[in-house]
Amino acid sequence: MTVAERLKVRPVNVKARGSFWGRLFRHNRLARVGAVLVSLFILVALLAPVLAPPQGNCRRALGMTEMQTIPGPLAYLREVVATPDACLQMPRVGFAAQPNPPAADAPLGRVNGYDIRYGLVWGTRTAFFLGLTVLAITVTVGSLVGLAAGFLGGVTDNLLMRLTDVIFAFPALVLILVLVAALGPGLLNIIIALSLVSWAGLARVVRSEVLRLRELEFAAAAQSLGASRVRIALRHVLPNAIGPLLTIVVLEMGSLPIVAGSLSFLGLGTPLGYADWGQLIALAQKWIQGPPGQPFAYWYVTLFPGLCIFAYSLGWSLLGDSLAEALDPRNR
Amino acid sequence: MLSFVLRRLLALPLILLAVTFLIVLVMQLIPVEQRAVAYTTDLAQLGRIPEIIKTNHLDAGVFEQYWRWLGLALGGNLGFSRTSGQLVLQTLQARFPATLELTLFTLLPLISLSVWLGSKAAVHRGQAVDAVIRVLAVISYSTPSFVLGVWLLVIFYGVLNLLPGTGNLSNDSAIYFLTGEIRRVTGLTTIDALLSGRLDVFWDALKHLIMPVFTLMVVGSAGLIKGTRTSMLEALNSDYIRTARAKGVTEGVIVRKHARRNAMLTVITLAGLSVSGLLQGAVIAETLFGYPGVGAWAAQAAALGDLPGVLGFALLAATVVVLINLAIDLAYTVIDPRVRYA
Numbered sequence: 001m002t003v004a005e006r007l008k009v010r011p012v013n014v015k016a017r018g019s020f021w022g023r024l025f026r027h028n029r030l031a032r033v034g035a036v037l038v039s040l041f042i043l044v045a046l047l048a049p050v051l052a053p054p055q056g057n058c059r060r061a062l063g064m065t066e067m068q069t070i071p072g073p074l075a076y077l078r079e080v081v082a083t084p085d086a087c088l089q090m091p092r093v094g095f096a097a098q099p100n101p102p103a104a105d106a107p108l109g110r111v112n113g114y115d116i117r118y119g120l121v122w123g124t125r126t127a128f129f130l131g132l133t134v135l136a137i138t139v140t141v142g143s144l145v146g147l148a149a150g151f152l153g154g155v156t157d158n159l160l161m162r163l164t165d166v167i168f169a170f171p172a173l174v175l176i177l178v179l180v181a182a183l184g185p186g187l188l189n190i191i192i193a194l195s196l197v198s199w200a201g202l203a204r205v206v207r208s209e210v211l212r213l214r215e216l217e218f219a220a221a222a223q224s225l226g227a228s229r230v231r232i233a234l235r236h237v238l239p240n241a242i243g244p245l246l247t248i249v250v251l252e253m254g255s256l257p258i259v260a261g262s263l264s265f266l267g268l269g270t271p272l273g274y275a276d277w278g279q280l281i282a283l284a285q286k287w288i289q290g291p292p293g294q295p296f297a298y299w300y301v302t303l304f305p306g307l308c309i310f311a312y313s314l315g316w317s318l319l320g321d322s323l324a325e326a327l328d329p330r331n332r
Numbered sequence: 333m334l335s336f337v338l339r340r341l342l343a344l345p346l347i348l349l350a351v352t353f354l355i356v357l358v359m360q361l362i363p364v365e366q367r368a369v370a371y372t373t374d375l376a377q378l379g380r381i382p383e384i385i386k387t388n389h390l391d392a393g394v395f396e397q398y399w400r401w402l403g404l405a406l407g408g409n410l411g412f413s414r415t416s417g418q419l420v421l422q423t424l425q426a427r428f429p430a431t432l433e434l435t436l437f438t439l440l441p442l443i444s445l446s447v448w449l450g451s452k453a454a455v456h457r458g459q460a461v462d463a464v465i466r467v468l469a470v471i472s473y474s475t476p477s478f479v480l481g482v483w484l485l486v487i488f489y490g491v492l493n494l495l496p497g498t499g500n501l502s503n504d505s506a507i508y509f510l511t512g513e514i515r516r517v518t519g520l521t522t523i524d525a526l527l528s529g530r531l532d533v534f535w536d537a538l539k540h541l542i543m544p545v546f547t548l549m550v551v552g553s554a555g556l557i558k559g560t561r562t563s564m565l566e567a568l569n570s571d572y573i574r575t576a577r578a579k580g581v582t583e584g585v586i587v588r589k590h591a592r593r594n595a596m597l598t599v600i601t602l603a604g605l606s607v608s609g610l611l612q613g614a615v616i617a618e619t620l621f622g623y624p625g626v627g628a629w630a631a632q633a634a635a636l637g638d639l640p641g642v643l644g645f646a647l648l649a650a651t652v653v654v655l656i657n658l659a660i661d662l663a664y665t666v667i668d669p670r671v672r673y674a
Contacts, residue, residue, distance in 0.1 A: 166350045169650045171612035178642055181634035182361040258476040262616055265478040266631045288485045295491040302486050306479040313474035321470050
């Protein structure tokens with residue numbers, strides 16, 4: 001009997017879980033395009049040591065021998081997982097500010113002496129690192145604050161929500177500007193500033209979910225079984241309340257590098273030479289006009305970094321948009 | 333109704349207090365010597381940093397500093413912005429009209445186009461039109477304004493040389509404003525040029541607006557299109573639409589008169605949000621296109637740690653956001669007679 005029960009229950013479960021993602025990708029071409037784009041960037045981040053082999057100080061930091069162009073297995077792993085700072089600095093070939101067209105040693109060209117290919121490949125890692133770190137912080141803080149506000153109510157709720165009001169009284173970029181201006185430039189400070197501003201939206205979403213969920217039967221059932229308030233909040237309400245964050249998180253993955261790029265563009269971003277897409281655009285800004293008679297001479301300087309940010313963001317947006325459509329009950 | 337407006341207006345100073353205190357608090361992270369540099373007006377004063385710290389009480393506690401700033405601000409003295417080399421209040425007065433002009437020229441086409449596209453997508457749900465509009469919205473969402481702007485500059489300024497790449501007026505036209513031949517009545521260059529009957533200057537100002545406006549429109553339209561589509565779908569699926577159909581009302585009238593009006597509530601909220609979005613878009617667009625508005629100045633002030641300048645801009649931005657929110661709440665009562673504020 002138990003065997004039969006298992007047989008009956010399990011396949012149904014598996015099918016129900018598999019069918020959502022299966023349906024999402026089978027029926028939605030845009031979702032597939034998004035997934036392919038995002039996978040490509042993940043691949044680029046993982047293959048970075050091959051696509052843009054280490055140079056100069058980075059080779060020394062990884063302890064590479066003269067003969068190697070690509071680091072050995074251990075050094076490879078180290079470069080991808082715990083990248084030494086030296087490897088995130090774009091190698092500088094020459095100090096002429098003038099851009100150099102694509103050539104054998106720099107297939108995507110050079111700007112300010114920096115190899116654009118190196119910046120784009122390792123900038124992918126920067127984008128993922130930035131997005132994942134900021135989201136890990138904001139989702140944790142946002143859900144805890146939302147949970148506390150929704151579950152405790154009263155004064156706590158009021159105080160926390162007024163705090164989000166103050167954050168929302170600014171256009172987000174303005175507040176981030178102020179924060180980065182105060183903290184100083186650098187990737188870590190950008191991450192802190194982005195986190196300080198973007199937890200508020202997530203907290204509000206979680207709060208409204210918590211307010212709805214805590215009145216439902218399953219919360220009452222848990223309470224009648226003798227579960228403590230903390231247990232109900234953390235084990236029963238919270239897991240259900242963070243579901244709606246999925247779409248937001250996917251969309252944010254795509255938009256965070258845009259915000260970080262805007263900061264670099266405004267001169268408040270990563271230190272000069274750091275492998276970061278926004279920085280490359282900021283450098284490109286000076287080369288909008290070509291030399292007299294060849295207006296299109298520096299096309300590679302603006303095209304490649306721009307396309308790179310756009311494609312990365314597009315991939316996540318397509319995924320997020322399709323997710324939102326698929327999760328929306330009105331579309332069933 | 334009146335008491336609601338009054339209560340909301342009374343809340344405005346409270347929010348502004350919180351907002352400015354937050355900024356003064358954050359600015360304490362900057363080392364005091366560096367903050368003092370923001371108060372110098374020339375190189376010679378760099379040698380007198382300790383003195384400047386003393387006279388401006390920069391080493392005092394955060395509450396005392398805030399209290400001093402507040403006292404001066406209430407007297408109409410927002411301090412001196414090193415970035416612009418002018419008083420903050422003067423800078424705001426001089427630069428806000430340009431930002432206002434940019435925002436106004438963006439807002440109308442942005443909202444009407446997005447609402448049109450959004451409702452078109454909802455009406456033709458699941459068809460090719462819907463798919464195309466959806467892709468457009470996703471593309472607009474994932475285009476960074478600085479990338480789009482740089483590309484536009486490369487093509488229309490660098491290569492084709494069709495549009496001016498910087499500022500809001502060419503030198504030839506700016507002279508008319510400097511000599512007073514065109515009087516500054518509204519502060520908006522296009523309107524003032526029209527009022528003086530100078531069509532050539534009007535056209536010149538308009539040409540300077542095209543690229544920044546287009547950039548802001550593309551970047552700002554995603555949320556509006558999506559939001560309009562969702563609320564239109566909701567409206568189209570409701571009972572009163574079915575009733576209208578049963579009565580034999582034509583499809584066009586249903587969309588225009590019944591559905592769109594009910595979908596407007598959400599659209600108004602989103603439109604209000606997009607004003608605040610435009611304000612932050614302006615920071616980038618103005619920097620990129622060398623447009624002499626408050627956004628470009630704020631970006632510079634932030635990069636230089638110019639505390640009075642940043643505070644001044646934050647005050648302006650927060651005031652605009654709060655007032656817009658109030659305007660949205662009031663618009664609800666006009667659109668939906670069921671909404672009443674006690």
